[in-house]
Amino acid sequence: MPNIATxxxxxxxxxxxxxxxxxxxxxxxxxxxxxxxxxxxxQEVAALQRDMAKLAKGTSKATQAKTDSGSSGKPSRYSGALLRKLRERLGLSRDAFAPLIGASPQAVYNWEQTDTRPRQEFLDKIALVRGLSKAQVAALLEQHGAPKTTRKAGKKTAKNKAVRAKAA
Incomplete structure (x- = not known):
């Protein structure tokens, strides 16, 4: 018999x-x-970190420079066609327009053809030039000693030089 305690x-x-x-x-x-x-x-945090890393790799240096410099706080609009229209409105050739913003004529050509996009410093200068009149631009060019040449005038001088070369 089992023990009652157990x-x-x-x-x-x-x-x-x-x-x-x-x-x-x-x-x-x-x-x-x-x-x-x-x-x-x-898993969600890992996915978000991967997306963030992809975005960080995808951002261009110009975008990073724009956020770092914080020049005007407002992004500048840019279009190659609008740059060409601005230059033509001012009556300037690429050779005359380039020193106005501190770039080379080849760079201006590439920007107009949308082969490349200007850096933020040039976008800021273009935005400043956009607000100037023809007379103000002419005064700036004269002040800096750069000759004001239009596309048509540039073609005429090239033709005149060719005619002078044949005559000589």
């Missing part, structure tokens, strides 16, 4: 395990759900 002890242990299980099972389910949520959040 039977009583086993029954108390069984009831205690049953009581604990009732309190622990919901907590286990809750912990499992939280682990799944944490895992999903970690």
């Amino acid at each position: 039977v009583l002890k086993e029954e108390i242990a069984r009831l205690a395990r049953k009581e604990l299980r009732q309190h622990i099972d919901p907590l286990r389910a809750q912990v499992l759900a939280q682990r799944k949520a944490i895992s999903a959040l970690k």
Whole structure:
């Protein structure tokens, strides 16, 4: 015959395990759900970091320079066709327009053909020139000693030089 103390002890242990299980099972389910949520959040953070790295690689140096310099706070509009129209409105050749903004005539040509895009410093200068009149531009060119030549005048002088070369 079993000892009453051991039977009583086993029954108390069984009831205690049953009581604990009732309190622990919901907590286990809750912990499992939280682990799944944490895992999903970690995956989302990793994806966002990958996207951020891709964007950082994709940004051009000009964009980074623009944000670093913070020259005017407002981005400058740019279009090759608009640059050509501005130059033609002012009646300037590429050779005359280039020193006005501190660039080479070849760079102006590339910008107009949209082969390249001007750096922020040139965009700022172009924006300044955009607000000037023909007379103001002529005064600037005279002040800096650069000859004011138009496209038509440039062609005429080239023709005159050819005629003079034939005559000589």
